[in-house]
Amino acid sequence: MQEEQHITSVPIEDTYDENQIQVLEGLEAVRKRPGMYIGSTSSRGLHHLVYEIVDNSIDEALAGFCSRILVEIEEDNSITVTDNGRGIPTGIHPKMGISTVEVVFTQLHAGGKFGGGGYKVSGGLHGVGASVVNALSEYLEVEIKNGEHIFYQKYERGQGVGSLKQIGETTETGTKVHFKPDGEIFKEGLVYDYDVLRRRLREQAFLNAGINITLVDKRTNAPEDKKMVELKYDGGIREFVEYLNRNKEVIHEDVIYVNSVREDSEAEVAMQYNDGYNEMIMSFANNINTTEGGTHETGFKSALTKVINDYARKTGMLKEADANLKGEDCREGLSCVISVKVTEAQFEGQTKTKLGNSEIRTIVEKMVNEKLGEFFEENPTIAKIVVDKAMTASRAREAAKRARESTRRKSALESSSLPGKLADCSDRDNTYTEIYIVEGDSAGGSAKQGRDRRFQAILPLWGKMLNVEKARIDKIYGNDKLTPVITALGAGIGDEFDLNKLRYGKVVIMADADVDGAHIRTLLLTFFFRYMRPLIEDGHVYIAQPPLYKISRGKIEKYAYTDQELQDILTEMGDGRTPSVQRYKGLGEMNPSQLWDTTMNPDTRIMLRVDLEDAQQADETFTILMGDKVEPRRKFIEERGTSVINLDI
Numbered sequence: 001m002q003e004e005q006h007i008t009s010v011p012i013e014d015t016y017d018e019n020q021i022q023v024l025e026g027l028e029a030v031r032k033r034p035g036m037y038i039g040s041t042s043s044r045g046l047h048h049l050v051y052e053i054v055d056n057s058i059d060e061a062l063a064g065f066c067s068r069i070l071v072e073i074e075e076d077n078s079i080t081v082t083d084n085g086r087g088i089p090t091g092i093h094p095k096m097g098i099s100t101v102e103v104v105f106t107q108l109h110a111g112g113k114f115g116g117g118g119y120k121v122s123g124g125l126h127g128v129g130a131s132v133v134n135a136l137s138e139y140l141e142v143e144i145k146n147g148e149h150i151f152y153q154k155y156e157r158g159q160g161v162g163s164l165k166q167i168g169e170t171t172e173t174g175t176k177v178h179f180k181p182d183g184e185i186f187k188e189g190l191v192y193d194y195d196v197l198r199r200r201l202r203e204q205a206f207l208n209a210g211i212n213i214t215l216v217d218k219r220t221n222a223p224e225d226k227k228m229v230e231l232k233y234d235g236g237i238r239e240f241v242e243y244l245n246r247n248k249e250v251i252h253e254d255v256i257y258v259n260s261v262r263e264d265s266e267a268e269v270a271m272q273y274n275d276g277y278n279e280m281i282m283s284f285a286n287n288i289n290t291t292e293g294g295t296h297e298t299g300f301k302s303a304l305t306k307v308i309n310d311y312a313r314k315t316g317m318l319k320e321a322d323a324n325l326k327g328e329d330c331r332e333g334l335s336c337v338i339s340v341k342v343t344e345a346q347f348e349g350q351t352k353t354k355l356g357n358s359e360i361r362t363i364v365e366k367m368v369n370e371k372l373g374e375f376f377e378e379n380p381t382i383a384k385i386v387v388d389k390a391m392t393a394s395r396a397r398e399a400a401k402r403a404r405e406s407t408r409r410k411s412a413l414e415s416s417s418l419p420g421k422l423a424d425c426s427d428r429d430n431t432y433t434e435i436y437i438v439e440g441d442s443a444g445g446s447a448k449q450g451r452d453r454r455f456q457a458i459l460p461l462w463g464k465m466l467n468v469e470k471a472r473i474d475k476i477y478g479n480d481k482l483t484p485v486i487t488a489l490g491a492g493i494g495d496e497f498d499l500n501k502l503r504y505g506k507v508v509i510m511a512d513a514d515v516d517g518a519h520i521r522t523l524l525l526t527f528f529f530r531y532m533r534p535l536i537e538d539g540h541v542y543i544a545q546p547p548l549y550k551i552s553r554g555k556i557e558k559y560a561y562t563d564q565e566l567q568d569i570l571t572e573m574g575d576g577r578t579p580s581v582q583r584y585k586g587l588g589e590m591n592p593s594q595l596w597d598t599t600m601n602p603d604t605r606i607m608l609r610v611d612l613e614d615a616q617q618a619d620e621t622f623t624i625l626m627g628d629k630v631e632p633r634r635k636f637i638e639e640r641g642t643s644v645i646n647l648d649i
Contacts, residue, residue: 027106027108027131027132027134027135027158029108030108030131030132030135030136030158031135031136031157031158031185034135034136034185037132038052038132038136041185041186041187041188042188043188043189043193043196045186046181046186046188046189046190046192047192047193047196047197047200049079049132049133049136049137049179049181050071050079050081050192050197050200051200052129052130052132052133053079053081053129053130053133053177053179054069054071054081054200054201054204054213055129055287056129056130056175057069057081057083057085057175058204058208058211058287060083060085060086061083061085061208061211062208062286062287062341063085065085065086066083066084066085066086066174066211067084067210067211067212068083068084068211068212068213068214069081069082069083069211069212069213069214070082070083070213070214070216071197071201071213071214071215071216072215072216072217072218073192073194073197073215073216073217073218073219073222074178074218074219075218075219075220076180077180077181077190077191077192077219078178078179078180078181079178079179079180079181079192080176080177080178081176081177081178082174082175082176082177083174083175083176084172084173084174085173085174085175086146086173086174087144087145087146087147087173087174087175088100088101088104088142088144088175089101090144090146090149090151090164098163099153099163099164101142101144101151101153101164102153102160102163102164104130104131105130105131105134105140105142105153105155105160106131106134106155106158106159106160107131108131108132130177131158133177133179134155134158134179135157135158136181136182136185136186137155137157137158137179137180137181137182138156138157138180138181138182138183138184139154139155139156139157139179139180140154140155140177140178140179140180141153141154141155141177141178141179142154142155142175142176142177142178143167143175143176143178144174144175144176145170145172145173145174145175146173147170147171147172147173148169148170148171149166149168149169149170150166150167150168150169150170151164151165151166151167152164152165152167153165157182194215194217194222194226195226197215198215198229198231201213201215201231202231202243203240203289204287205231205232205233206233206236206237206239206240206243206337207236207237207240207284207287207339208236208287209233209234209235209236209237210232210233210234210236211232212230212231212232213230213231213232214228214229214230214231215228215229215231216228236268236270237257237268237269237270237337237339238255238257238270240270240282240337241255241270241271241272241335241336241337242255242272244280244282244335244337245272245274245335248274248275248276248335249274249275249276250272250273250274250275251273251274251275251333251385251389252272252273252381252382252385252386254272254382255270255271255272256270256271256272256372256375256382257269257270257271258367258368258371258372258375259367259371260363260364260366260367260371262363264342264343265340265341265342265343265359265360265363266340266341266342267296267338267339267340267341267360267363267364267367268338268339268340269300269336269337269338269339269364269367269368270336270337271334271335271336271337272334272335272336273333273334273335273385273386273389274333274335275333276333276469277332277333277393277471277472277473278332278333278530279328279331279332279333279334279335279336280334280335280336281293281297281300281301281331281334281336281337281338282336282337282338283296283297283300283337283338283339283355284337284338284339284340285339285340285341285342285345285347285355285357285360286340286341286342286345287339287341288345288347289353290347290353290354290355291353292348292353292354293354293355294348294354294355294356294357294360295355295356295357295358295360295361295364296338296340296355296357296360296361296364297338297355298361299360299361299362299363299364299365299368300336300338300364300365300368301327301331302327302361302365303364303365303366303367303368303369303372304327304330304331304368304372305325305326305327305330306369307368307369307372307373307376308325308330308386308387308390309324309325309330310373311373311376311383311387312325312387312390312391315380315383315384315387317384317387317388317391318391325390325391325393325394326394326397328393328397328495329390329391329393329394329397330390330393332389332390332393333389333393338364340355340360340363340364342357342360344357345357393472396472396473396474397473397474399474400472400473400474400476400477400494403474403477403478404477404496418487418488419459419483419484419487419488421444421459421460421484422457422458422459422484422488423444423448423451423457423458423459424457425453425454425455425456425457426453426454426455427454427455428503430502430503430504430505431505432455432505433455433456433457433503433504433505433506434455434456434457434504434505434506434507434508435456435457435458435459435488435489435503435504435506435507435508436451436456436457436458436459436508436510436544436600437459437461437485437507437508437509437510437524438458438459438460438461438510438511438587439460439461439510439511439512439516439517439520439587440460440461440462440586440587440588441460441462442586442587442588443460443510443512443586443587443588443595444458444459444460445460445588446587446588446590446591446592446595447460447510447587447592447595447600449592450591450592450593450594450595450596450600451596451600452596452600456600457488457504459484459485459488461481461484461485461520462481463480463481464481465481465482465520465523465524466479466481466482466523466527467523467526468482468523468526468527468530468531469526469530473493473494473531476493476531482527485524485527488503489502489503489504489507489532489535490502490503491503491532491535493531493532494531497531497532497533497534497535499534499535499538502535502540504540505540506540506542507528507535507540507541507542508542508543508544508607509521509524509525509541509542509543509544510544510546510587510599511544511587512546512585512586512587513546513548513584514585514586517586521543525541525610528541529612533612536610536611536612537612539609539610539611541609541610542607542608542609542610543607543608543610544599544600544605544607545561545599545605545606545607545608546561546584546587546590546595546598546599547559547560547561547584547598547599548560548561548562548563548566548583548584549566549581549582549583549584550581550582550584550594551566551569551570551573551579551580551581551582552579552580552581552582553573553576553577553578553579553580554577556573559597559598561606566581587599
């Protein structure tokens with residue numbers, strides 16, 4: 001009622017007119033809306049600051065003037081990036097009337113990447129990198145060597161502290177940038193993750209053959225094996241593909257590599273097949289990871305399918321009456337890196353996740369058609385292995401299609417197409433509803449009784465679940481452990497998966513906090529990642545966090561979710577009668593009201609959302625945990641088993 005009164009009595013000074021239109025000038029706009037420039041102010045955005053500065057050094061390498069980049073995580077989680085490029089120009093800018101260094105660090109859309117001849121190829125297309133990092137830093141210092149003098153300037157929250165100064169003499173060239181992210185912006189924390197930075201820098205080293213990138217962690221708590229890593233790959237993206245396949249069984253030894261160079265562009269593709277059933281295609285344009293693909297990826301896929309079909313027809317492996325192999329058949333088990341470098345890259349938005357240059361499709365398609373076709377002619381043994389795998393995949397796809405149609409017919413004949421063990425909710429609005437996939441009938445019974453029936457559905461799982469990492473899609477349809485999950489969610493799987501048909505907005509995995517529970521969670525996450533990936537990408541998958549302990553003294557009851565929390569509660573209870581501590585071995589030990597209070601009540605529960613930060617890392621993790629190779633899994637568990645609390649995918 002108060003809100004209605006406020007709306008109907010707007011005072012005259014609150015009139016909406018030209019006086020209310022605010023113009024944010026320069027870096028003020030970046031500080032006001034940082035997410036528009038770096039995606040978010042979470043950990044992802046924090047690390048993005050490093051990428052922006054490193055990308056500037058990489059651009060110097062692309063131009064042929066930089067061979068070494070040093071990235072240092074300082075003790076206070078500030079960052080120093082040093083390169084041996086040409087150094088930012090230090091003269092007075094003819095238009096702005098201030099030093100060019102200050103222009104680069106304080107003006108949006110200022111840089112040498114707009115056709116002025118400074119860079120032929122660049123990832124930093126929009127010219128906002130250095131200035132955005134400066135705007136979002138508590139302080140930033142830049143030191144430049146131009147072969148004669150050393151220059152220095154400092155900024156605080158984007159504003160220059162004094163002008164550019166000459167502080168010494170040198171015969172070297174290069175740029176050093178030292179910055180401390182601003183705690184006023186990054187409120188979730190300012191701690192850098194060594195592994196995240198290492199993954200990104202390794203990627204850049206693969207994409208730029210021969211460049212030396214070194215990462216050093218100067219923090220005192222850094223483990224010895226993570227103090228420093230030197231990344232240099234003379235084999236470029238060939239070595240990248242070998243790295244992607246290092247935990248997999250490859251079906252041909254040598255990586256296939258093709259490239260094409262034109263006056264204003266360059267394209268290269270490296271590829272190798274493994275005995276798995278999933279494809280991993282990573283595409284890049286001017287060193288930017290185009291996670292949503294684009295014209296270069298489309299051109300590659302089209303040409304690959306054509307080359308394999310043409311070879312299969314020519315050699316008689318495909319008979320005249322046989323249908324052509326489809327694209328997904330030809331890509332089963334493929335690990336591939338596509339890298340293009342163009343003068344005028346057209347990306348979709350500042351996030352640069354999809355390439356739009358139409359001419360690149362033609363260049364990549366022509367290159368793969370001609371050069372992969374030649375490779376197959378010259379290497380018939382490898383060609384036959386590839387075609388055989390595609391034909392096996394085709395037969396499995398047809399079998400999956402028959403199984404899918406059979407499942408649909410069966411569902412249509414039944415009175416209800418939903419699984420018998422599903423306790424559905426009454427609400428149908430998937431922005432509100434959630435389904436708990438629960439391990440075992442005992443826990444399922446408690447969850448069914450304790451839930452809010454309006455918006456919470458319960459699906460108990462039982463028996464041994466299929467490891468989809470070791471199975472083709474034809475084995476998934478009709479599987480009595482996975483079919484109930486597929487049917488309950490209602491969105492299909494694989495290429496037919498449609499997020500718009502999802503029946504529940506939250507898909508919550510609720511399993512015991514023991515080894516068996518961890519196995520169930522990993523199996524389900526593997527299934528979602530391989531066959532329902534948008535479910536994870538759009539943030540619909542959650543992990544329930546049931547308590548480990550119940551602490552009681554008299555009428556006081558408290559729950560602890562970690563060993564440390566248990567100790568804190570015991571300390572808080574202090575002296576007096578010793579509290580009773582119950583260790584929950586499984587969800588079934590909790591009665592319905594306890595399960596609701598601790599794990600299912602939206603007001604009190606703790607849930608972890610599963611985020612897909614890095615598809616390559618996720619692919620690698622699932623391959624290690626659920627694949628055939630024992631040694632990588634043993635090493636993974638030895639290195640991380642004692643420290644893993646939450647698994648970020």
